[in-house]
């Protein structure tokens with residue numbers, strides 16, 4: 065099973081840290097959108113798309129890449145992100161980030177991708193005036209976030225292998 069993790073991580077490298085944990089479990093390659101040749105994606109069985117959340121959605125480089133992808137029928141994908149909104153209210157955080165994932169999810173689905181999992185966690189945020197107060201989510205992603213990312217990847221692995229069996 066060939067797996068690719070595509071990540072755009074520009075603010076504090078928060079999302080690439082998560083991408084590395086996921087890729088490690090899945091034995092996957094990691095690339096930035098710029099490094100991806102859309103044609104090569106046909107060689108992968110499962111593709112992950114992730115970035116920090118910017119203005120309530122994924123980074124535009126991810127959308128620009130997806131725009132160039134050929135239509136597929138049986139390709140599986142997963143979505144991940146880190147977000148600067150406060151992580152201490154778990155349920156609100158989950159509701160917010162799952163809304164932020166919708167535009168990318170719908171775009172991938174419109175290209176024929178089946179979304180088999182989504183992951184999000186808080187990421188250190190010093191955007192705009194927030195930096196004057198020391199930033200939000202300092203130290204995130206943390207050990208607990210990496211543990212959840214690992215569990216997420218293990219679940220993906222199990223699901224993908226189950227389908228192959």
Ligand SMILES: Cc1cc2nc3c(=O)[nH]c(=O)nc-3n(C[C@H](O)[C@H](O)[C@H](O)COP(=O)(O)O)c2cc1C
Nearest residue numbers: 073074075076077078079116117119120148149187
């Ligand atoms: C220009 C800018 C816009 C941002 N917009 C949002 C936002 O709308 N919602 C949010 O929760 N976090 C927002 N953030 C915080 C980032 O999502 C967060 O820091 C994320 O972990 C960055 O990931 P990265 O280091 O992988 O780029 C923004 C950060 C920047 C720099």
